[in-house]
Amino acid sequence: MCETINIIIPAYNEGENIINVLKQIYNTVKYDFEIFIVYDNDNDTTLKPVKKFSKNNEKIHLVKNMFGNGALNAVKTGFAKVEHGVTLLVMADSSDEISLINRMYEVINGGYDVVCGSRYMKGGKQIGGNIIKKLLSRLAGNSLHYIIKIPTHDISNSFKMYRTEIIKLLNIESKEGFEVIVELIIKSYLSGYKIIELPTIWTDRSKGDSRFKMFKWMKHYIHWYIYSIFNYLFKKKSASI
Numbered sequence: 001m002c003e004t005i006n007i008i009i010p011a012y013n014e015g016e017n018i019i020n021v022l023k024q025i026y027n028t029v030k031y032d033f034e035i036f037i038v039y040d041n042d043n044d045t046t047l048k049p050v051k052k053f054s055k056n057n058e059k060i061h062l063v064k065n066m067f068g069n070g071a072l073n074a075v076k077t078g079f080a081k082v083e084h085g086v087t088l089l090v091m092a093d094s095s096d097e098i099s100l101i102n103r104m105y106e107v108i109n110g111g112y113d114v115v116c117g118s119r120y121m122k123g124g125k126q127i128g129g130n131i132i133k134k135l136l137s138r139l140a141g142n143s144l145h146y147i148i149k150i151p152t153h154d155i156s157n158s159f160k161m162y163r164t165e166i167i168k169l170l171n172i173e174s175k176e177g178f179e180v181i182v183e184l185i186i187k188s189y190l191s192g193y194k195i196i197e198l199p200t201i202w203t204d205r206s207k208g209d210s211r212f213k214m215f216k217w218m219k220h221y222i223h224w225y226i227y228s229i230f231n232y233l234f235k236k237k238s239a240s241i
Contacts (some may be wrong), residue, residue, distance in 0.1 A: 007036065094203070117202075179220035
């Protein structure tokens with residue numbers, strides 16, 4: 001059994017939300033865990049409440065972004081800090097269904113390499129959020145599920161648990177934002193890793209502003225969408241020769 005759940009939380013001025021997320025984790029997760037909160041700047045509003053909450057608590061680690069500012073670099077910094085067990089991305093805005101973490105951990109220890117929280121499978125749900133982003137995300141996830149047979153309907157949801165060694169083996173090529181989430185699941189699938197999805201309820205933030213830059217990051221998501229189809233078809237064609 002994997003020993004530790006490494007929870008990576010990229011945070012940018014989430015002082016209004018972060019404590020709620022931490023309390024949910026502490027009150028819900030029954031397996032051993034470590035939390036890595038990655039921030040960009042020393043004046044980030046996330047820091048003060050976290051320092052107060054985590055006083056004399058060695059499970060919470062504040063980690064300054066090592067690769068430059070931004071979501072992608074925060075994720076990469078978190079990945080660089082973990083070595084063993086499993087790794088899970090959790091958003092600092094309370095959008096993820098923290099109560100699902102125990103089940104994800106049990107499932108990954110049942111022989112899977114990646115467990116995806118899915119808003120778009122039966123039993124999953126998205127509450128609130130940008131309607132255009134929601135439609136595009138659902139279209140991308142569902143179409144790839146049927147075109148390349150990827151075993152999740154929700155490629156873009158960041159709430160995914162990975163065996164840590166897989167993250168270390170995959171070469172991250174993403175350039176910006178949270179496209180890395182799509183890159184990782186596509187490369188995991190094309191590499192033959194065992195993937196499963198579980199229904200999850202995603203709830204849009206009630207406090208603070210979203211940092212998701214849909215139109216700026218769109219071209220990167222399209223790149224990985226095309227990449228997945230091309231590489232799947234090429235691999236399938238090569239196998240038939």
